[in-house]
Amino acid sequence: MKSGLEDVVAAETVLSDVDGKNGRLIVRGVSLDDLVMTSRFEDVVALLFDGFLPSPPDLRAALGAARVATFGQLADAGALVDLPPVEGVRALLARLADGDDLPTALELVAAPAVFTAGLLRLKAGLAPIAPDPELSQAADTLRMLCGSTPSAEQVSALDRYLVTVADHGLNASTFAARVVASTQAGLTSSVLAALSALKGPLHGGAPGPVLDMLDGVGRPDNADAWISAALADGERLMGFGHRVYRVRDPRADALKGAVRMLAASGAIDPERLALAEAVEAAALKQLRQRKPDRALDTNVEFYTALLLEALGFPREAFTCVFAMGRVAGWVAHAREQAETGRLIRPMSVYVGPAAREAA
Numbered sequence: 001m002k003s004g005l006e007d008v009v010a011a012e013t014v015l016s017d018v019d020g021k022n023g024r025l026i027v028r029g030v031s032l033d034d035l036v037m038t039s040r041f042e043d044v045v046a047l048l049f050d051g052f053l054p055s056p057p058d059l060r061a062a063l064g065a066a067r068v069a070t071f072g073q074l075a076d077a078g079a080l081v082d083l084p085p086v087e088g089v090r091a092l093l094a095r096l097a098d099g100d101d102l103p104t105a106l107e108l109v110a111a112p113a114v115f116t117a118g119l120l121r122l123k124a125g126l127a128p129i130a131p132d133p134e135l136s137q138a139a140d141t142l143r144m145l146c147g148s149t150p151s152a153e154q155v156s157a158l159d160r161y162l163v164t165v166a167d168h169g170l171n172a173s174t175f176a177a178r179v180v181a182s183t184q185a186g187l188t189s190s191v192l193a194a195l196s197a198l199k200g201p202l203h204g205g206a207p208g209p210v211l212d213m214l215d216g217v218g219r220p221d222n223a224d225a226w227i228s229a230a231l232a233d234g235e236r237l238m239g240f241g242h243r244v245y246r247v248r249d250p251r252a253d254a255l256k257g258a259v260r261m262l263a264a265s266g267a268i269d270p271e272r273l274a275l276a277e278a279v280e281a282a283a284l285k286q287l288r289q290r291k292p293d294r295a296l297d298t299n300v301e302f303y304t305a306l307l308l309e310a311l312g313f314p315r316e317a318f319t320c321v322f323a324m325g326r327v328a329g330w331v332a333h334a335r336e337q338a339e340t341g342r343l344i345r346p347m348s349v350y351v352g353p354a355a356r357e358a359a
Helices: 032-038 041-049 059-076 085-093 102-123 137-146 152-164 172-181 187-198 208-217 220-232 250-264 270-290 300-310 315-340
Strands: 016-019 024-027
Touching (some): 024 250, 041 137, 041 315, 059 102, 059 137, 102 137, 102 187, 137 152, 152 250, 152 300, 208 220, 220 270, 270 300, 300 315
């Protein structure tokens, strides 16, 4: 019995390979380092869907049309604004048709962006902004959120984020999607299961606590003392360590590059970036000193938090933005499982009391 299914192989996949020993992520034969430099989110959606769903002549246009189609769900969404954003998005996703075809898949990929932006505006007392199907997913997401045309650097940064998190092996939410898909339930059911798993704090879909840590440190020259005190109190440092990677998470470097690009354009306060880099350096130094037997390096959450903050997303919506990218992987894995896999039905070992003999 392997608690947590550690090292248990539960599926074969052509979608992504997480090489924890060497710190590499490969998506359908393309390394993340190359993917973030050459591809936009729409390109990665097409890459993940290839062979599992029909290819539309113009995926960007098809995804734009899907955003328009899902926008109508916000017409009576006012009752959801008091919920945490991820729960509001989940409630709206549950309204979508539970098919297994390309239109369903595209609506599921489009919907988190439309619903997140719309719910956040409703919460602020503003009307949701209708999608512009001519724009890319990243550009339209920022426009629907802020009500203005984003800069090229902002669009590129969000695009890089969505590409970076689009798929990552058999993580908890993706496994949840595959379990549901193995029952022959529809894609919407699979995505709802995955989103429910993602909202759990142990999954890593909520990097907001990284910003809480930065706020607590306050200034770069406080970093060493703050980190030392936190570790002495047994606190977990958010943004460090990963279940699979034994070295630095390659996604952290991909997003650090996007953060530096934003900083160069003036979209991030240089002092905020300096604080983050000081905290990262102090944390890595002290983790290696105090826990030399454990591989605790920077993970995807650390620079995700800084990037999403700079793009105008509130901390409570970070899980929703994670889902905007990961939903492409969830859908692809669900289709792969439905086509090539069996019903997932593991065994358990009973450790309860023995049956009592009848008197």
